[in-house]
Amino acid sequence: MRRGWFLPLFATLGFGFLYAPIVSxxxxxxxxxxxxxxxxxxxxxxxxxxxxxxxxxxxxxxSLKIATISASLAVVIGTLAAFVLTRFGKFHGKLMLTGMxxxxxxxxxxxxxxxxxxxxxxxxxxLGWPAGRGMTTVIIAHxxxxxxxxxxxxQSRLRDMDESLEEAARDLGAGPVRVFFDITLPVIAPxxxxxxxxxxxxxxxxxxIASFVSGPGASTLPMVIFSKVRLGVSPxxxxxxxIIIGIVALAVTVAGVLLMRQxxxxx
Amino acid sequence: MTSNPxxxxxxxxxxxxxxxxxxxxxxxxxxxxxxxAVNDVSLDIYRSELFCxxxxxxxxxxTLLRMLSGFETPTSGKILIDGQDxxxxxxxxxxxxMMFQSYALFPHMSVEKNVAxxxxxxxxxxxxxxxxxxxxLKLVKLESFARRKPHQLSGGQRQRVALARALAKQPxxxxxxxxxGALDKKLREETQFELIxxxxxxxxxxxVVTHDQDEAMTLATRIGVMTEGVITxxxxxREIYETPKSRFVADFIGxxxxxxxxxxxxxxxxxxxxxxxxxxxxxxxxxxLTQGQTVWLAMRPERVWxxxxxxxxxVNTVPGIVRDMGYVGHMSSYLVRLANGRQVRxxxxxxxxxxxxxxxxxSVHLSFEPADFRVLTQ
Numbered sequence: 001m002r003r004g005w006f007l008p009l010f011a012t013l014g015f016g017f018l019y020a021p022i023v024s025x026x027x028x029x030x031x032x033x034x035x036x037x038x039x040x041x042x043x044x045x046x047x048x049x050x051x052x053x054x055x056x057x058x059x060x061x062x063s064l065k066i067a068t069i070s071a072s073l074a075v076v077i078g079t080l081a082a083f084v085l086t087r088f089g090k091f092h093g094k095l096m097l098t099g100m101x102x103x104x105x106x107x108x109x110x111x112x113x114x115x116x117x118x119x120x121x122x123x124x125x126x127l128g129w130p131a132g133r134g135m136t137t138v139i140i141a142h143x144x145x146x147x148x149x150x151x152x153x154x155q156s157r158l159r160d161m162d163e164s165l166e167e168a169a170r171d172l173g174a175g176p177v178r179v180f181f182d183i184t185l186p187v188i189a190p191x192x193x194x195x196x197x198x199x200x201x202x203x204x205x206x207x208x209i210a211s212f213v214s215g216p217g218a219s220t221l222p223m224v225i226f227s228k229v230r231l232g233v234s235p236x237x238x239x240x241x242x243i244i245i246g247i248v249a250l251a252v253t254v255a256g257v258l259l260m261r262q263x264x265x266x267x
Numbered sequence: 268m269t270s271n272p273x274x275x276x277x278x279x280x281x282x283x284x285x286x287x288x289x290x291x292x293x294x295x296x297x298x299x300x301x302x303x304a305v306n307d308v309s310l311d312i313y314r315s316e317l318f319c320x321x322x323x324x325x326x327x328x329x330t331l332l333r334m335l336s337g338f339e340t341p342t343s344g345k346i347l348i349d350g351q352d353x354x355x356x357x358x359x360x361x362x363x364x365m366m367f368q369s370y371a372l373f374p375h376m377s378v379e380k381n382v383a384x385x386x387x388x389x390x391x392x393x394x395x396x397x398x399x400x401x402x403x404l405k406l407v408k409l410e411s412f413a414r415r416k417p418h419q420l421s422g423g424q425r426q427r428v429a430l431a432r433a434l435a436k437q438p439x440x441x442x443x444x445x446x447x448g449a450l451d452k453k454l455r456e457e458t459q460f461e462l463i464x465x466x467x468x469x470x471x472x473x474x475v476v477t478h479d480q481d482e483a484m485t486l487a488t489r490i491g492v493m494t495e496g497v498i499t500x501x502x503x504x505r506e507i508y509e510t511p512k513s514r515f516v517a518d519f520i521g522x523x524x525x526x527x528x529x530x531x532x533x534x535x536x537x538x539x540x541x542x543x544x545x546x547x548x549x550x551x552x553x554x555x556l557t558q559g560q561t562v563w564l565a566m567r568p569e570r571v572w573x574x575x576x577x578x579x580x581x582v583n584t585v586p587g588i589v590r591d592m593g594y595v596g597h598m599s600s601y602l603v604r605l606a607n608g609r610q611v612r613x614x615x616x617x618x619x620x621x622x623x624x625x626x627x628x629x630s631v632h633l634s635f636e637p638a639d640f641r642v643l644t645q
Contacts, residue, residue, distance in 0.1 A: 167338055168371035170358040172385030172436065182384075186375045 022245060029238035036233045046239040053236055059224035060240065063204055066135060066220060070142035071199035075192055077143060078150025078199075083184070085151075086158040104148040113212030116141045120213060133215030141213045142206065146199035153198070157191035158184075190262055197255060201248075279503075280313040281489060289314040289472055290335070290440060295344035297330050297496075304330040306496035307344070317466050317473040319483040321519075322493035328476045331493075332442050335474065336365045349439055359388075364438035368445040370429035372417035378428050379404065379413040385436045403431040406465065423454050430462075434469065443475045447482060459485050480520050484508070492516050513645045517565040524571075524611050525643075526564040530556045537582075537637060540564060544609040549582045550640040565641040568612040572634035573601060573625060581634035587611065589629050599624065603633060 029047075033040025050056060081101050085094070104112060120130060120137050130136045165187065169179045185192075207222040214220065219227075225237055280286035288311035297305040305327040312318045320328040333339040335346060337358035346353040348362055364385070372381050379400045386396035404410050407427035417425055426446065433441055446462065447455045463486060466473050477483050483490050484504045491501045492515075500512045511517035514525055528542035538552040540562060548564065556562065577584050590610065591602040594617075601613040611633060615625075625631060 162369055162371060164367045164369050164371040165373060167358070168365070168367055168432075169373070169384070170338075171336060171361075171363075171365045172432070173359045173388035174384075175359055178388070183373060 025238055026242045026245065028235065029242040031235055031238075034235065036235055036238070046235040050236040050239045050243075056221075056224060056228075056236065056240060059219050059221045060244075062135065062218055063221035066138050066142060067200045067203040070139045070146055070203045071196050073139070073143035074146035074150050074199040075196045077147040078152075078195060079154045079188075079192060081147065081151045082154035082158055083180070086155055101148055101151045104145040105152070109145075109206070109208040110212075112145055113141070113209040116144070116209070117212045133213055134218040135214075137213045137215070138210050138218060138220065141209050142199075142203040145209065146202050149198055149202065150192070150195035153191050153195040154188060157188045161187055190259060193255070194259070197251070279488075280316075281311070286313060288312060289316075289349060290474075291345075291347040292331075292335075293345040293347070295331070295334060295341045295346065297327075297334060297339060298342045303496050305334070305341075308496070308498050310491060310498060310501065312472065312474065315470045315472055316488045317463065317475065317486055319475045319477055319487035319490045320493055320498075321477055321480060321483040321490050323478055323519075326493040327496040328478075328493045329444060332365075332444055332474065332476045335440070336363050336442050337361045362439035363442055364433040364436055364440075365442040366429050366433040366444065366446055368448055370417075370425050370449075372425060372428055372432070374417055377414050377416055378409065378420070381417065381428060382432045382435050385432065389436060399435060400431075403435045404428075406434075406468075407431045422449055422451075423458065426450060426458065430465070434465070434471065437469075438471065440472045440474060443473060445477055446475060447479075448477070455482070462486065484520075492519060494519075510641060511565065511643070514563055514565070514643055517641065517643065522568055522612060524566045524568065526566070528562055528564060530558050530560045530562055532558065538642075540642070544605055544607060544611075545583065545585050545635075548635070548640070549637050550642055551637055553642045556642075556644070560644070563643040565643055566635060566639060568600065568614040569598075569616070570636065570639040571611065571613040572632075572636075573603070573613045573615055574632050574634065575625065575629065577632045578634040582637055583635040585633050587631055587633055589625060589627055589631055592625075592627060601625070603631060605633075 028036060028039075030042050030044065031038075031040055032043035032045060081097070085098060085101070088094075116137075117133075120133060120140075124130060124132070130140070161184070165183055166179050169183045170176070174182060205222065206220075207226055210220045210223055214223065221240075225240075228234060228237060290310075290312040292308060292310040292312075295305055295308045296303065308327075308331060320331060322328045330339060334341050335348075335353075337353070337356060351362075353361060373384065376384065379397065382400040382403050383396040386399055387393070391399070401410065401413065404413055407430055409424060409427055409431070412420065412424060412428075417428065420428065426449070430446070433443075447458055450458060459482065462473075475483070475486060477486075487504055489501060489503055490507050491498045492507065493499070494515055500507060500516045502510075507516065507520055511520065511523075517523045517525065526542045526544050526548075528540040528545075528548065531539035531541050531547065533539065533552050533556075536552070537549045538556075540548050540550055542548055542564065545564075550564065572578050572581070577586075585605055587603040587605045589601055590604045593600045596617070598614050598616050601615070603611045603613055605611060613633065617624075
């Protein structure tokens with residue numbers, strides 16, 4: 001076999017490139033030493049410190065709450081936008097809506113963050129809501145830009161879907177709203193699940209927009225980690241990252257298995 | 268009709284000028300932008316008919332069906348079903364149900380849930396709906412598949428589920444869009460007769476859209492031939508085949524030889540038509556034609572006499588040479604070239620084992636019975 005060594009070598013290099021940083025992070029989370037780069041023996045000390053680090057845990061909790069709520073909101077808004085764009089035919093302002101829906105995908109985050117901040121400040125001045133910056137503003141900001149991603153995913157699924165399914169339900173006596181919940185939603189559900197997961201990840205991951213629109217008491221995890229790292233990496237961040245990686249890996253595996261089963265059934 | 272006492276009513280209501288149509292399509296036009304899909308179509312369909320709309324793709328037959336079901340709104344015109352004007356009635360409130368070409372079975376519901384869906388929307392209780400669904404599945408012989416999901420069924424089974432679902436609500440009219448289009452040939456032939464049986468058992472009015480002329484001929488009580496958004500002829504299958512009204516219909520249904528000619532002098536029982544291909548031809552007189560008018564003579568290939576010697580007593584005979592032949596078993600088809608180079612299609616039934624069948628390059632004579640010519644003016 002002439003290719004015998006070639007493929008395994010590059011596979012190893014590729015996997016190494018992708019996973020070496022993660023592996024080193026996991027390994028050093030079990031490091032006894034306070035110095036991040038020096039191995040001082042195995043220990044779960046930093047996991048213990050993590051539990052007592054109120055600030056970090058608080059931020060993780062805030063982030064999870066924000067990600068869950070904004071992913072859910074984004075799925076609702078994004079699905080509605082996608083439905084309107086694919087099923088309502090031509091209407092006034094369709095091009096405008098298409099542009100608005102896709103804008104957050106191409107706009108630099110800094111600009112999104114800044115414009116939302118200005119909007120919130122102006123709104124507070126004029127309407128008195130949202131009062132100050134905090135979790136609400138972060139949720140609004142995250143739902144807005146995550147909805148764009150969900151809309152793209154839902155749109156492509158809705159376009160692929162056989163429209164005669166919806167017509168058949170109409171024909172059998174279901175009103176338009178009933179058709180949406182009975183037929184459209186279950187059929188596009190897998191796309192919405194992946195949309196939700198994507199939105200959740202994006203929200204959990206976001207630093208830039210959150211930094212603009214967040215306020216005191218609502219620091220998200222990326223914000224806290226970033227500010228901590230500026231003062232030097234502390235090993236409990238590694239421990240936290242390891243836990244998050246574990247959760248993400250589990251979620252991705254479960255989602256993957258579920259989707260694979262579904263596509264097998266669809267065949 | 269007398270042989271079947273159960274059928275007390277006239278089974279051919281379209282022959283009765285006083286019969287009340289069940290579905291009345293009046294001057295329906297549908298435009299998509301500049302394109303006219305259906306152009307001023309008027310059509311009456313009677314109760315318990317199995318009416319076929321036959322035409323090539325893009326002729327407007329599906330658009331017409333979708334206007335009946337309520338998925339498209341006519342640009343102008345009126346549709347009456349059982350005396351009720353359908354204008355403004357949405358698809359979910361019409362007394363019609365549709366069987367889709369793709370079947371459109373709900374993939375996330377079991378077979379019985381698919382069939383029961385319409386019944387539940389009607390406000391029936393779960394038990395009632397389940398009972399009726401079971402009944403429908405029995406009708407299409409799928410009782411044992413009730414709990415399967417659509418993707419676990421074969422194409423033919425899916426087709427039957429779609430039929431059961433569409434019939435479950437006992438619609439006044441069942442609309443079928445290419446109902447057999449997705450089945451293979453053998454299954455299609457079996458299903459055709461099954462479809463006729465079910466239609467006759469339930470007495471529901473069926474309107475079938477198809478591009479397959481054999482399917483239309485087998486299924487239909489009447490056929491409407493559509494082209495470019497217009498219905499060019501409506502009639503019973505035999506009528507459409509034997510007495511087409513235009514060259515398009517003659518050519519679209521079955522195969523045909525068309526000869527262009529001019530009307531010559533006419534006697535009380537025979538009329539002469541001067542044709543370039545066959546010379547002077549005698550045909551039965553057609554009222555309303557003027558001498559010198561251009562007409563087309565349509566002749567079905569199976570009505571041509573093909574003989575080695577001129578047929579005795581034949582009125583219209585021309586010589587020719589066999590250019591091509593194909594043996595199909597129950598019949599043979601020939602392509603015969605006339606003196607002026609025109610090719611004529613002839614088919615002959617192979618009724619007995621002939622020792623010496625006519626073959627390639629033989630000199631033959633074609634004879635035409637006057638009554639077998641159909642004189643067309645358009």
